[in-house]
Amino acid sequence: MILRLIPVVVIAILVLPVLAGLILALLPAFGYLPVLGGEQLTLEPWLRLFASPGIWRSVGVSYATALVTTGLSLLIVFCFLAAVGARQSGRWSLDSWLRRLVSPLLSVPHAAAAFGFAFLIMPSGLLTRWISPGLTGWERPPDLLIVHDSLGLSLMAGLVMKEVPFLLLMSLAALPQVNAGQRVIMARSLGYRPGVAWLKVVAPALYPLIRLPVYAVLAFASSTVDVAMILGPTLPPTLSVQVVQWFNDPDLGTLYVASAGAIAQLLLTAAVLLNWWLFEQLASRLHALWVRRGHRSFADRSIRSFGRVTMSLVVLMAGLGFMALALNAFAGFWRFPAAWPASLSADAFFRALPTLQDPLLTTLVIAAAATILAVLLVIAALEREQRLGVAAPWALWLLYLPLLVPQIAFLSGITVSAEVIQSGPSLALVAAGHLLFVLPYVYLALAESYRRLDPRWSQLARSLGSSMNGVFWRVRLPLLLAPILTAAALGFAISISQYLPTRLLGAGRITTVTTEAVALAAGGDRRLIGIWSLVQALLPFVGFAVAIALPGLIWRNRRGMREIQ
Structure with missing residues (x-):
């Protein structure tokens, strides 16, 4: 009975906030917001x-x-x-x-990748340093925008x-x-x-x-x-x-x-x-x-x-960008046009630790909550599909709905509604906002593995007298442990990268590693930007490392399961 309601729950999670947010953004766009005195429609x-x-x-x-x-x-x-x-x-x-x-390139948050790319191409960036002054004659950063x-x-x-x-x-x-x-x-x-x-x-x-x-x-x-x-x-x-x-x-x-x-x-x-x-x-x-x-x-x-050339260039620039983040995070004195820092030190990192702790904890809590809920919903939806043998043809369009509608369009409406009901920002509200974007990626990552699992495993278990629930807990779930953990790691990475849902739904009061890193973009402290961006970039890698290592650890005494993984 619960599994039959899962599609309704998923639709409600994906569609209702988007539609409600668009409506609540549309009314103030035409001057109607009674809480602020706007009681008539206008084009002003x-x-x-x-x-x-x-x-x-x-x-x-x-x-x-x-x-x-x-x-x-x-x-x-x-x-x-x-x-x-x-x-x-x-x-x-x-x-x-x-x-x-x-x-690994896909798991790097957009903000961290953007900072790494900026550290490469800016006038005093890594690429300019490597060709100066030998090829350019520049002793100072060029005045180029x-x-x-x-x-x-x-x-x-x-x-x-x-x-x-x-x-x-x-x-x-x-x-x-x-x-x-x-x-x-x-x-x-x-x-x-x-x-x-x-x-x-x-x-x-x-x-x-x-x-x-x-x-x-x-x-x-x-x-x-x-x-x-x-x-x-x-x-x-x-x-x-x-x-x-x-x-x-x-x-x-x-x-x-x-x-x-x-x-x-x-x-x-x-x-x-x-x-x-x-x-x-x-x-x-x-x-x-x-x-x-x-x-x-x-x-x-x-x-x-x-x-070949363009793909190699994309991979190379992404790798060099990550290296640029690490160099700027741990660089000591680094005067232009020196190609490398005069020294590397972790002093700046340790000084930043006290300010990192709270946003890092908040990031982990929000990402864990959104990812766990997304994984549970996706597994329930796919298990229902397996048991009933039907898949909704419109499911993909619904999954992509939060990705096709601009975030600012419907999140702004949810923000306006929060102002109207005087509801303060909370971790639960931000995690719910992240769930809108984590759920589609978790589904896309797990659906193919779930559907391709050899049905003979389930048939064999059923022939031995196991119930449908027994097949799920004792056969299907263990066999799919690695894909489930990989999908969870991807969802974790997507949650960490979310800037706008955290910024708008948190009203600037809930800070994560991502919001703090982007806020530093207006400053000029490259070392501090490098530290925050490097932490943001490393968090998804930790999630994927756990997803890769955990199945081998759990099945270390079961050779057959390791081979299936």
Whole structure:
């Protein structure tokens, strides 16, 4: 009976807060907020929004960032798969080593990755130090606006570095469903070069399976706040950052224009998605024309070279960014243009420990609560699916709903409702906000393993007289321990990376490692920024390390279970 109610509970968790938040943001956007004296509908908030200095530039940068970031990320992933996906052999598995290489990049929080990237490319960053003064002649940092550039180029590059691993893993998960190997072999038998063959016969079958993740990347890139605060333009900022600044204004009257800005962000993201859909239609027709013309080797070498070089560059920049965080966290005296610090010391880290303790504890409590609840709900939903043998076709769209709707749009409505009912921020409210974003990732990480488990294990247990509950506790749960822990580690990492839900639902009173790290972006103490960002980046690695080590520890006396894991 309880399992039958799980879909209703999941729908309520995913849909109701989003819809309620959008409605509660829509009313103040048109001047209706009785608690602040707004009792009539009016367009004044929108007039104030359109009259804000630089607002159209903010909209333009946000719009361009979403399209350029997603398009470039998808191009890199497809060209890389075209370069290596057609040359697999029995001894060389693309899936296995790519997952091991890229999965750690996916677990790094966006803010930590953005800080690491900033430490690399800024005028006094690591890359400039390595080529100065020998190749540049610079004895002082050049007067160049690289980070926070007005066009948002550094923001786009930072987002590409994070979104490429996500789209690559989504593609790897979907590839077995399209029989990529057989398709490529058939195309090669007709004389097509490897890269061209992959793009002509695999890409059009693969893209529909990853359309929702691509849309999620579009929505995130158009409305990101933490990455935009670290890498994006400042005068004016992106639309999402401007809206957050209005919400943080001490004057409660700005809630009206902030709500209008939140709805404008929703409309902007909808326009980006519509524009991308139109681009899909055009690309489909151009691809069909390309296939009909029958070119078998056109730009094959360029396609494969582009894929390999750009993917290597993404992995290299991510690794160097993590190294830059560590160097800045433990660097002693480090004068430009010295390539390396004169000394390394943990003194700054130990001085920061007293201020780290409370936010770190809060981070762990919120992440643990959201992750545990998400794992329980996902296991219950998947177990119901196994027992009844049915899966809701609309489940994926509901799972992606919180990822497709801009966070600022519905979280702002929940914030307004908290002001109306005079409800103070709490750990429970923030954890519930994190659950909205943890639950989809946990489901996506665990669903495939749960569904692929050999049903003969359950049939064997049932033939020995075990009940359905007995099969779950004694067979299915132990066999799926490793995937469950991996999904939990991913959910833990997603919770740690959440900035906006913590900032808005916590009203600035609940601080986590992420909110404190982003707050330091306005300062100039690189050592302190490095310490907080490094701690934020290491927490997900700890979660994944536990997920990897725990099954081996639990099954150390059961060789058969270790082999299954």
